[in-house]
Amino acid sequence: MINLPKLNYEEVLIQISNFLKKCLENSKAKGYVIGISGGIDSVTTAYAACKALGNEKLFALIMPEKGLTPEEDLNDAINVCNTLNLKYEVIEINEIKRSFLNSVKIEADYKTIGNLSPRIRMTLLYYYANSMNYLVLGTGDKSEILIGYFTKYGDGGVDVLPLADLYKTQVREFASFLGVPQKIINKKSSPRLWPEHEAEKEIGISYDILDKILYSLVDLELSPKVIAEKLNIEIDTIIKIKERILNAEHKRRGPIMLQLGLKSVETGYRLPVQF
DSSP, X not given: OOOOOOOOHHHHHHHHHHHHHHHHHHHTOOEEEEEOOSSHHHHHHHHHHHHHHOGGGEEEEEOOOTTTSOHHHHHHHHHHHHHHTXXXXXXXXXXXXXXXXXXXXXXXXXXXXXHHHHHHHHHHHHHHHHHHTEEEEOOOOHHHHXXXXXXXXXXXXXXXXXXXXXXXXXXXXXXXXXXXXXXXXXXXOOOOSSTTOOHHHHHTSOHHXXXXXXXXXXXXXXXXXXXXXHHTSOHHHXXXXXXXXXXXXXXXXXXXXXXXXXXXXXTTTOOOOOO
């Protein structure tokens, strides 16, 4: 059997605090704008950021889509902002999305239309961030980043990702440590991009099993055959997850740049992140 390591979440919070403070210092930004959906990742990020920085350096946007965002999620997001004493605004995105779709001359499938929603939210976050000299605080976790379960230049379009090295099951443990309400910790993950949209159903596997597979592939560097034996699951499942990691590489990188000389921007002249 393979299990994820137990983390010291006090130490995790210290590292996140140092990370968020240093990012502000290096960028000369005044604070962070965060989109809060009422789901586990965004709420945990908000709680951690408040403990790290205090609420005065955070501004929240709640961006529901009527007909897709459950009333429960909207209420949970507002309650979180009130609990943390965050300044926030609620912006319903339906009219923006409708205007966009009325302006384009090409029809698209439901997934393309669904992915428009997080891209609208990204644009709103950057509009506020630019106007306030803030950074956009991302909320993605390691599980979803690895398999590419996010919208490129949507919820993936952010400045910093403090939860990026925590698997989803670890995020839930961290949330409990931070005092996130149990109803949010237990809530099923969903991007809410189309009706009855649930993350585990779309991914095709529970986060508990997914995280063990990802941990085995990425951190332990075990072969699919060994992982299948240790977890007692079909090797095809492991191979499919590995393929998802490889296929999602373009989503984890910036634009791929052609290199003509020795000092290209991407490889020959990349400055280290300063911490």
